[in-house]
Every structure is written in C-alpha cells, then in structure tokens.
Amino acid sequence: MIAEWLTSVLTPASFEARRLGVVAEVVAVRARARRQAKAWAPHLAACHQTILTACQTVANPGSVAVLGAGWLLDVPFDALTRRFDQVLLIDAVVPRAVRARAGHAGALWQAHDLGGVLATLAAQKGGARGQAPDVPRPAPFPEAVLAADLVISANLLSQLAMAPRLWLDRHGADLDTQDRLSRALIEAHLEALGRCRGRVCLISDFEREERGAPGGPQRFDLLFGARPRIDGQRWLWDLAPRGEAENGLSVRHKVMGGLLASPTP
Numbered sequence: 253m254i255a256e257w258l259t260s261v262l263t264p265a266s267f268e269a270r271r272l273g274v275v276a277e278v279v280a281v282r283a284r285a286r287r288q289a290k291a292w293a294p295h296l297a298a299c300h301q302t303i304l305t306a307c308q309t310v311a312n313p314g315s316v317a318v319l320g321a322g323w324l325l326d327v328p329f330d331a332l333t334r335r336f337d338q339v340l341l342i343d344a345v346v347p348r349a350v351r352a353r354a355g356h357a358g359a360l361w362q363a364h365d366l367g368g369v370l371a372t373l374a375a376q377k378g379g380a381r382g383q384a385p386d387v388p389r390p391a392p393f394p395e396a397v398l399a400a401d402l403v404i405s406a407n408l409l410s411q412l413a414m415a416p417r418l419w420l421d422r423h424g425a426d427l428d429t430q431d432r433l434s435r436a437l438i439e440a441h442l443e444a445l446g447r448c449r450g451r452v453c454l455i456s457d458f459e460r461e462e463r464g465a466p467g468g469p470q471r472f473d474l475l476f477g478a479r480p481r482i483d484g485q486r487w488l489w490d491l492a493p494r495g496e497a498e499n500g501l502s503v504r505h506k507v508m509g510g511l512l513a514s515p516t517p
C-alpha cells in the first residue's frame with residue numbers, strides 16, 4: 253500500500269487526473285497486474301496477439317497511436333517500434349517509467365484526456381458538484397491520432413467512465429445520471445474511432461461477472477448497451493480471482509479484441 257501511495261505521489265499528472273482519481277487507478281492497475289500475473293497472463297497474451305494481427309493489416313506502417321497506453325502491459329511496444337516509423341502513446345496519465353521507455357525507443361507520448369470531461373468535473377464548485385458535464389462528441393482525439401495508420405484503443409473504452417462516475421457518485425448524482433454520462437463517454441469514443449483515417453484496433457472488456465455472492469452470479473454491462481462491431485475474437489479475463497477483491501467475490505470480464513468494423517452493431 254505504501255509503495256502504491258508513493259508511486260501515485262511521484263507520478264506526474266494534471267490537476268484534474270489526480271483530483272478525479274485517475275492517477276490512483278493507473279497505479280492500482282499495475283499493482284493488481286503484479287499480484288495476479290498468472291491469472292492475467294492469458295488476457296495480456298490475447299491483447300498482444302490481437303494487436304500484432306492488426307499490425308499485419310497495415311500496408312504502409314508510418315504511424316501508430318496507442319490510446320490508454322497505461323503501463324504498456326497489454327501492448328507489444330517493442331514490436332510496434334520495430335514495425336512503425338512513429339509510435340505515439342496517449343493516456344490521461346503517462347507514468348515516468350513509460351515516458352523513459354518511450355524516450356529510449358524514440359517513441360512519443362502525450363498526456364491527454366481522451367474523454368474531454370475531467371477538467372470540467374475537477375473545476376466544479378459548490379452546488380454544481382455532481383452535475384453531469386456535456387460530453388464532447390466525437391471525443392477529442394489529437395490530429396496525430398486521427399491521421400495515424402493504425403490506432404489502438406487498448407483496454408480504455410470501459411475505463412473512460414470510471415473516474416467521472418465515481419466523482420459524480422461521491423457528489424450525490426443518482427445512478428441514472430452516472431449511467432448516462434458513462435454511455436455518452438463510450439459512444440463519443442467509438443464515434444471518434446470511427447473517424448480515424450487509418451485502421452482501428454479495439455480491445456475492450458464488455459461484461460463483468462461477479463461470483464461468490466449469496467444470490468448467485470451477477471453480470472454487468474461494462475459498455476452500457478454500446479456494442480461496436482469488430483472483426484476479431486472474444487476471451488475471458490480473470491481480473492480478480494477469489495482473494496483479490498475485498499468482498500470475497502471472484503471477478504471475470506469478457507473481452508473483445510480486433511479490427512473495428514463499425515462503431516455501432
């Protein structure tokens with residue numbers, strides 16, 4: 253816990269990413285990935301394979317943009333740097349280690365809010381706290397992303413709403429408001445992916461299954477009804493085997509990964 257806290261403090265980030273808890277989330281992802289290395293291995297291997305397969309479909313590998321690059325756990329970074337002339341890593345929080353790794357490999361990184369609501373939420377004051385902000389549509393992608401030969405959305409889609417809805421929840425917004433914001437962020441991301449000029453590889457979890465509660469297994473739609481169409485595969489991700497989650501549940505996600513055929517079903 254102390255190591256996680258220290259990493260959070262030392263991770264460079266915007267005011268809004270820190271205030272809304274995105275930094276804490278990023279740090280927690282790596283800590284869990286380390287604890288659950290064995291359980292996560294098939295998921296990470298499937299992500300790498302999906303991305304490598306997508307790379308093969310790009311005839312002129314000039315530039316690739318990775319959205320939600322995080323710690324590059326699910327991204328075959330070295331293979332991308334070998335294949336593409338330019339690699340651009342984008343995330344609301346770019347950890348020091350990733351900045352250094354990018355620097356050594358001649359890759360670029362950019363700290364950028366790909367949903368476009370973090371600053372608005374973090375600036376809310378008084379009675380405005382807990383009000384859902386307008387979601388920019390399509391989502392605000394940098395021009396270098398729209399122009400890239402390959403865009404990889406790497407386990408980001410379901411995460412875009414995490415910090416904003418926790419913030420709204422903490423400030424009294426009802427579940428309906430939280431769900432509407434979540435869906436809007438997801439749709440805006442898909443719409444922006446649909447406007448990218450190159451190929452798009454989308455990897456996202458879309459269903460959460462919790463086991464171990466007295467009432468039997470519970471399922472949650474992580475994309476709030478959005479179902480992009482992809483040419484690819486689906487797999488299971490043992491996100492939190494029994495003992496990892498605090499409440500004694502085991503958590504498994506369903507994941508889709510492949511080339512985006514259409515942002516809508």
Ligand SMILES: C[S@@+](CC[C@H](N)C(=O)[O-])C[C@H]1O[C@@H](n2cnc3c(N)ncnc32)[C@H](O)[C@@H]1O
Pocket residue numbers: 274278281320321322323324325326327342343344345364365366367368370406407408411412413
């Ligand atoms: C589950 S992690 C993805 C895993 C990552 N690809 C890796 O290999 O470490 C989700 C990522 O989405 C990023 N993220 C969440 N909200 C974001 C936003 N609004 N804009 C950009 N990145 C965001 C987080 O910072 C985090 O790195």
